[in-house]
Amino acid sequence: MNSRRQFIKDSAQAALAAATVPSLLCWAFPQKQVVEVPGEDGMILRSFRFIDLESPVEYFNTWLTPTPHFFVRNHMYEPVELDRGMWRLSIGGEVEKPFALSWAELSRIESHSVVNTLECAGNGRALQRPQVPGIQWGKGAVSTARFSGPRLRDLLQRAGVKSTGKHVMFRGLDEVPGKVPPFIRSIPIEKALDSDTLVAVQMNGAPLTKHHGFPARALVPGWIGAASCKWLTEIKVLDAEFVGNFMSPAYRFPNQPGKPGDAVKPEDTHPLTALSVKSVIAGPSNGATLKRGRLAVHGAAWAGEADVVKVEISTDGGATWSPAQLGRDQSHYAWRLWSYDWKPGKPGDYIVQSRATDSQGRTQPATPIWNPSGYLYNAVDQVNVHVA
Ligand code: MTE
Secondary structure (H helix, E strand, O other), X not given: OOHHHHHHHHHHHHHHHOOOOOOEOOEEOOOOOEEOOOOOOOOEEEEOOOOEEEOOHHHOOOOOOOHHHOOEOOOOEOOOOOOOOOOEEEEEEOEOOOEEEEHHHHHOOOOEEEEEEEEOOOOOHHHOOOOOOOOOOOOOOEEEEEEEEOEHHHHHHHHOEOOOOOEEEEEEOOEOOOOXXXXXXXXXXXXXXXXXXXXXXXXXXXXXXXXXXXXXXXXXXXXXXXXXXXXXXXXXXXOXXXXXXXXXXXXXXXXXXXXXXXOOOHHHEEEOOEOOOEEXXXXXXXXXXXXXXXXXXXXXXXXOOOOEEXXXXXXXXXXXXXXXXXXXXOOOOOOEEEEEEEOOOOOEEEEEEEEEEEOOOOEOOOOOOOOOOOOOOOOOEEEEEEEO
16 A cells, blocks of 8 residues: 555544544644645545545635635545656547547647636535435535636547537546445536536646646536546547446436435436535624624625526525625626625624525525435525624
């Protein structure tokens, strides 16, 4: 076993032995050792084994998320060695002329930029009732960045997609532990040929970091984060949807809403694609005691392939709603920051809620749509505060 993985395993065991695992990424071991993941300060650690980092909602105050504050979701170990000189991206399957590109060749292809809000399908899972298994993400498995790189369409056109090509599969270079199935997923050809679907090599104007898929990742804007395969090494055009764990049973949603706690048969589900409409309150924080006066309620709202058209705020437990002001920065697929000027009438306990509506006429529901994996949680957001 290589030393890095051994280190992570030893560290994970030591953390467990410490009985309490603090939420921050830096913590003291019993022997007073401190483990840090450089550049990831203040992130909430949801899993140490494969590195899953959540962004605290307090960080939802810039339109573009600084890369060290961008959430990280890994299903397995990140690749150990990634040498840009040795790396190749192959394009094959149902195409006339399969080919492979080196890093230098990929870099010479015209680049395009997309500001995209990337959200993990499991974001908010911890809020589902009854509780469901899986990484217990709170509200922060979502972030926004400007991604840049060649259009996937340009690579597919160069390869010449045959009329039999209906889906496009991505394979990542993850280190697959034991019998775990590899991280391979596919998207329909229409989305693959969309001019905003990228093979991204940059994030916020700098090369992708390793956590986010260096040297290249798929960027499937507006769709669940799982569609955007990191450490991309193979693109394959298929005549049907890829069959594998990360297409089924994972990342599927019931065709019909059921009662909370109900099981759902696999044949009554479909693959997750675009994100739902959603808003999150970044401040004030839940449980805060606030001084009376003018208070700012603020946060972010996003809607996948649709645009956010309004965010409303309630400070009386949902009896009445008032519009929040949407932030200046906007781009298709990107979240809108919003704020609301609140002047509480009298001291006391308040329930503050936010509710977004999008250009497809979708509004956040009061209760989430139940599904056994807790995907696409998007109920109206809420914090409880005390005004002194
Ligand atoms: N790609 C590979 N190769 N392996 C992974 O585990 N996780 C996916 C996706 N791409 C994953 C992957 C999931 S579930 C999400 S939500 C996004 O990457 C997260 O991207 P980020 O870590 O850059 O935020």
